[in-house]
Structures are given as structure tokens and as C-alpha cells.
Amino acid sequence: MRLAQIFVVVATAALVAVPAGATPARPADAPAYSSIVPGTVLVNADRRAGESLSGPWHYSVDPYKDGMADFHGKPLDVTRGRGSDVNVEAAMKADPDVFFEYDLARAPVGPVPSAWIAYAPELRYYNGLMWYQKSFDTALIKSGQRVFLRFAAADYKTMVYLNGHRVGEHEGGFTPFSFDVTHLLREKNNNLVVAVDSTRTPDSVPTQVTDWETYGGLIRDVTLVATPETYVDDDFIRLTTDGLIKADVALDGPTKAGQAVEVSVPALKLSLKGTTDADGHVSLSVRAPKDLKRWSPDTPTLYDVSVKAGSDVLTDRIGFRTIEVRGTQIILNGQPIFLRGICLHEEEFGPNPSRRITPEASRALLSEIKTGLHGNYVRLSHYPHSEITTRLADEMGLLVWSEVPVYWAVKFDNPDTLKVAQRMMAENILRDRNRASVIIWSVANETPISDARNSFLTALAREAKALDGTRLVSAALLTGKKTVDGHIDITIDDPLIPELDVMAVNTYNGWYGNDKIADVPATVWHSSFNKPLILSEFGAASLYGVRDPAREGRFTEDYQAKYYKNTLAMADRIPFLAGLSPWILKDFRSPRRQNIWQQGWNRKGVVSENGERKMAFFVLSDYYAKMAAKQ
Ligand code: GCU
Numbered sequence: 001m002r003l004a005q006i007f008v009v010v011a012t013a014a015l016v017a018v019p020a021g022a023t024p025a026r027p028a029d030a031p032a033y034s035s036i037v038p039g040t041v042l043v044n045a046d047r048r049a050g051e052s053l054s055g056p057w058h059y060s061v062d063p064y065k066d067g068m069a070d071f072h073g074k075p076l077d078v079t080r081g082r083g084s085d086v087n088v089e090a091a092m093k094a095d096p097d098v099f100f101e102y103d104l105a106r107a108p109v110g111p112v113p114s115a116w117i118a119y120a121p122e123l124r125y126y127n128g129l130m131w132y133q134k135s136f137d138t139a140l141i142k143s144g145q146r147v148f149l150r151f152a153a154a155d156y157k158t159m160v161y162l163n164g165h166r167v168g169e170h171e172g173g174f175t176p177f178s179f180d181v182t183h184l185l186r187e188k189n190n191n192l193v194v195a196v197d198s199t200r201t202p203d204s205v206p207t208q209v210t211d212w213e214t215y216g217g218l219i220r221d222v223t224l225v226a227t228p229e230t231y232v233d234d235d236f237i238r239l240t241t242d243g244l245i246k247a248d249v250a251l252d253g254p255t256k257a258g259q260a261v262e263v264s265v266p267a268l269k270l271s272l273k274g275t276t277d278a279d280g281h282v283s284l285s286v287r288a289p290k291d292l293k294r295w296s297p298d299t300p301t302l303y304d305v306s307v308k309a310g311s312d313v314l315t316d317r318i319g320f321r322t323i324e325v326r327g328t329q330i331i332l333n334g335q336p337i338f339l340r341g342i343c344l345h346e347e348e349f350g351p352n353p354s355r356r357i358t359p360e361a362s363r364a365l366l367s368e369i370k371t372g373l374h375g376n377y378v379r380l381s382h383y384p385h386s387e388i389t390t391r392l393a394d395e396m397g398l399l400v401w402s403e404v405p406v407y408w409a410v411k412f413d414n415p416d417t418l419k420v421a422q423r424m425m426a427e428n429i430l431r432d433r434n435r436a437s438v439i440i441w442s443v444a445n446e447t448p449i450s451d452a453r454n455s456f457l458t459a460l461a462r463e464a465k466a467l468d469g470t471r472l473v474s475a476a477l478l479t480g481k482k483t484v485d486g487h488i489d490i491t492i493d494d495p496l497i498p499e500l501d502v503m504a505v506n507t508y509n510g511w512y513g514n515d516k517i518a519d520v521p522a523t524v525w526h527s528s529f530n531k532p533l534i535l536s537e538f539g540a541a542s543l544y545g546v547r548d549p550a551r552e553g554r555f556t557e558d559y560q561a562k563y564y565k566n567t568l569a570m571a572d573r574i575p576f577l578a579g580l581s582p583w584i585l586k587d588f589r590s591p592r593r594q595n596i597w598q599q600g601w602n603r604k605g606v607v608s609e610n611g612e613r614k615m616a617f618f619v620l621s622d623y624y625a626k627m628a629a630k631q
Pocket of ligand 1: 211382445446506537583602604
């Protein structure tokens with residue numbers, strides 16, 4: 001049966017199931033449209049027409065939050081203060097008696113995107129409220145066109161004011177958010193004021209206690225995104241394990257209901273057509289053609305896909321692959337695969353990183369994994385990384401573990417904290433569920449076990465599944481250990497595991513604690529779960545260039561290399577092991593690390609912050625090269 005006939009059969013079958021004239025009901029397995037993320041998804045926004053607002057912005061520190069409350073702490077109406085549309089310079093010229101304590105439009109200038117700690121030496125350790133200001137003209141004001149103001153990410157809490165109006169706010173430092181500003185914009189001299197507060201609290205996600213630098217500010221691109229009045233707000237297009245290409249499309253706008261939608265993949269001569277329901281949603285599917293080239297790390301094939309609805313045409317580059325688990329194996333495109341990876345923080349190479357992740361900066365990091373280490377996998381820890389990186393992983397062929405920063409002792413019994421975590425995870429999944437490289441959504445890292453934590457993480461894991469039933473859900477867990485017959489004995493028994501598809505454990509025997517590094521290879525691991533295990537972290541620190549072959553003391557490259565040799569020997573003996581992501585590719589900034597070798601850097605990288613490869617790099621690279629040769 002030819003492809004077109006298959007489509008007709010499938011479509012007819014779907015139509016037969018509902019009264020003629022109505023649109024087919026959404027299939028049971030259609031992904032949820034998250035109730036958590038109010039407003040727009042604006043999927044694929046980075047590929048839409050618009051105008052960039054990245055570049056020079058004014059910035060003005062406000063450590064005492066003077067712009068938010070008066071000297072007695074009474075909250076201010078920000079639209080009458082720093083968020084107003086007043087031009088202070090002009091106002092003071094017009095009336096020498098007028099009084100302002102601030103003047104954002106004449107404040108110092110710094111680059112966006114970038115964390116502000118790189119703006120000036122006195123800001124290196126600034127953690128608090130920052131006011132940004134940008135004046136701009138726009139050519140996007142057209143009838144029948146909507147304009148959204150999109151932040152690819154801002155760390156941590158953001159409040160936005162445009163031309164003296166409060167636009168909205170957002171909590172969370174690593175996922176995109178947008179506001180419809182169609183009716184607030186003017187052609188000339190728009191006055192955009194953005195307040196970003198990097199302060200974390202015991203109730204935030206993460207809390208104020210982490211092992212990485214806080215890179216506060218507008219850390220990713222700011223853009224004006226133009227769409228037709230009714231546009232494709234969300235789409236999810238994927239290959240399923242039962243051999244179908246499925247497309248779920250959600251429109252937003254006045255004519256979203258009863259709208260004809262076409263999803264096409266020209267290279268596969270595919271065209272999926274349907275009509276949206278009253279909510280502007282439609283689910284389409286077709287048997288995948290035999291000549292479909294599946295995406296994989298070795299063959300990262302991406303197809304041009306377009307989604308047409310009314311006057312909107314949204315294009316994307318999508319890889320089609322399947323991921324599942326089978327017993328203790330991870331199965332990619334029907335075949336078992338071992339994840340040869342490493343962890344990565346979002347920090348560019350260089351002595352003064354500011355989280356400015358350009359395509360070049362991201363490629364430099366991912367190339368060290370793919371080419372340098374012969375890797376096929378990267379754990380993007382401990383928060384959603386830039387969409388630049390996940391698109392690059394699609395292009396280069398790296399499988400991705402993507403995670404939200406539910407890290408260590410989050411306030412699991414605070415329902416508001418859960419809402420922030422759920423929204424963060426939904427924003428992450430809705431941004432990246434068309435990225436073939438992403439195979440795992442992780443809901444947590446090293447969280448202390450309690451009933452509150454178990455129900456918090458169960459809610460997150462189930463929300464991830466509801467939004468995306470095609471990927472695996474995991475979490476980086478801790479385990480206990482004991483000594484049995486003279487060897488280290490570890491049992492994996494975290495109560496969260498029944499909610500996970502893949503178990504993942506961070507293990508540091510031979511670095512933290514009093515285990516002898518010589519005892520590590522003989523460690524025995526037990527699991528009563530018929531699930532794959534990833535060693536999601538293991539590592540030891542060294543300062544590049546410090547060698548001591550005689551003593552192999554801590555913090556030397558020799559010790560770190562020996563630690564890797566012994567831990568990899570241990571890994572070889574775990575029968576249900578399906579992947580490795582040692583901690584970590586590159587030395588990274590952490591205020592918790594202040595001994596003479598680290599001085600504000602966590603030095604468990606296998607390369608230094610300047611990209612200098614340590615002895616351990618070659619141990620891991622050789623190990624993965626041999627493994628790749630056998631696959
Ligand atoms: C922890 C944690 C990391 C931390 C690392 C370390 O497991 O997940 O964020 O940096 O260990 O101790 O270096």
C-alpha cells in the first residue's frame with residue numbers, strides 16, 4: 001500500500017470514529033498541553049521572524065531593592081518609578097527642580113546576553129536586584145500581526161515593564177518565557193525596563209545552596225517575535241515506537257478553532273492534514289515511510305519540517321528516532337546503546353566565564369565530548385541549558401540528559417515551590433520535545449529522601465510523562481553503602497525508582513568519604529529493579545599541571561587519573577549499567593571550593609577552564625574509544 005493510501009486509511013479510520021463534520025477526538029496518548037504554563041509556549045521561537053534586542057543594555061544595581069519599596073518597606077508602584085516611561089534627562093532639563101534618585105537610560109552599559117558578574121570587577125560577586133533598560137525602535141507593528149517579547153532565560157526572578165506598563169513576571173533562571181506586547185509597542189523609542197533578581201531563597205528552585213556560581217541576569221537572548229494573529233503556538237512532532245510519525249499542533253489566536261493545519265516533511269514526501277478542534281488543537285499521524293533515515297549519534301539526520309496553519313508557516317529541523325528501555329538496557333531505534341558521556345555545566349571556556357553561550361562556545365564544549373572523548377551522550381547538569389546547545393546536540397549527534405534544578409534540599413513541603421518546579425519542567429519540555437538529541441528528562445539531583453520529597457518528585461515525574469510520553473524519566477540519586485567481606489557493597493533502593501524509567505546514581509567512592517581508591521574496583525552493586533542504571537556522576541578534582549607520580553596525592557592529575565581507572569574498572573563489573581556521565585568535562589566556578597588548588601573553582605573537570613586536557617581526560621577518552629570500537 002502506497003504511503004498516500006496509508007495516510008488516507010489512517011485519516012479515514014480516525015474520521016470514521018467521530019460524527020461526520022466534527023474534528024477527530026484527540027487520541028488517548030496525545031501529550032497533555034500543560035496546565036502549568038499559562039500563556040504562550042511560542043515553540044520554535046528561535047526560528048521565527050522578529051528583531052533581536054540582544055546587545056548593549058543599560059544596567060543599574062539595586063541591592064536594597066529601592067526600586068521596589070520605599071524607605072519604610074512599603075511596596076511601590078514600579079510603573080511610577082524605575083518602570084515608568086519618564087525620560088529622566090529630559091524631565092530634569094525641563095524642570096531643574098524635579099527630583100530623581102535613578103536614571104536608567106544613562107546608567108552604565110553591559111552586553112546582553114551575559115551574566116552581570118562579567119560587566120565590571122565590582123560586580124564579580126553581586127547577587128541581588130539589577131535594573132536593565134533598553135530603548136529601541138521597531139518595524140514589527142503591522143495590522144494582523146502579533147508581537148511577543150521573549151526571554152530565552154533570565155536568572156532568577158524577572159519583572160518586565162514596557163513604555164510605563166507592567167508586562168509581567170517570571171520565576172526560574174533557565175527556561176524561556178514570553179509576553180504578548182502587541183498593544184504596548186510603539187514604532188519609535190520604546191522604553192523597556194527589566195528587573196532581574198538573582199537572589200535565591202530556601203523556597204526557590206534551586207535554593208541558595210548549590211555547588212555552582214550564580215550567574216545572575218539576562219543570560220540568554222532577548223527578542224521580539226512576530227506571528228500572525230492566529231499562529232502555531234505549540235507543536236510536537238515525533239516518531240513513535242509503533243512506527244508512526246505523529247504531530248500534535250496547538251494554535252493560539254482568534255481563528256484557532258476549525259483551522260486547517262498541514263504538517264509536511266518534503267524530503268519524505270509526507271503531508272499530514274487535519275482541522276483543529278474548538279481549543280485549536282489537532283493530532284495527526286501517518287505510518288513512517290520505509291526510507292526514513294532515523295536520527296542517531298552516528299547518523300544525526302535532521303529533516304526540514306513545516307507546520308502550516310492559516311497564514312502561519314513555522315519551520316523546524318527535526319530528527320526522527322525512538323528511545324525506550326528493555327529490561328536493563330536503553331534502546332535507541334530498536335537497538336541497545338551504551339551512553340558514553342560526561343556532565344557539563346553551562347559555562348564557556350576561558351578564565352572569566354559569564355555564561356555567554358554562543359554557538360561557537362557551545363560547539364567548543366560539545367566537540368570535546370563528541371570528538372575528544374569519543375562520547376555519544378552529555379548530561380546537561382543541573383538546569384536546562386540554552387536552546388543553542390540542544391539544537392547543536394541534534395546537529396552533532398549527542399544524546400542529552402536534560403534536567404531541572406531540583407537540587408539537594410529543595411523545600412519539598414512547599415506547594416508554591418512545587419508549582420515553580422512544575423512550570424520550569426514544563427517550560428523545558430515544551431521548548432525541547434522536538435529535539436531528537438534529548439532522550440531523558442531528569443526531575444532531581446541528590447535530593448534527601450522523605451515522604452514530602454517522594455510525592456514532590458512523583459508529581460514532577462508524572463507531569464513529565466504527561467507532557468511527553470516518548471522520552472525516559474530519571475533522577476540523579478544517592479545510595480548508602482556498607483562493607484561486606486572486605487569490599488564496598490552498594491544497594492540501589494531509592495523509593496522514587498518505581499516512577500523512573502532509568503535509575504541514575506551519583507557515586508564518589510575513592511574521593512569523598514574514607515574508601516581507599518584501591519578498594520573501588522571491587523565494589524559490588526545490587527539492584528532489585530529490572531531497570532537500566534546510569535552512573536550519573538563520579539569524579540575527583542585536580543589542578544591542571546600539578547603532577548606527583550611518586551605520591552599521587554589528592555588534587556594531583558595523577559590521583560584523578562588513577563581514580564578514573566579504578567572507577568571505570570568498577571563500572572565494567574556492573575551488569576545492569578547502561579551509561580556513564582562522569583563529573584565533569586570542564587573545571588567550573590563554585591564559591592564552595594576555596595582550597596589552594598581550587599580558589600573558587602570546582603576542579604573535577606577532565607579539562608581545565610582554559611580547555612587544557614588533564615591525564616584523566618585521556619583515561620576516559622581511551623576507555624570510550626575502545627567501547628565505541630566494539631559497538
Ligand atoms: C555532587 C553534585 C554536583 C557537585 C559534585 C561535587 O554530586 O551533584 O553538583 O558539583 O557532586 O561534589 O563536585
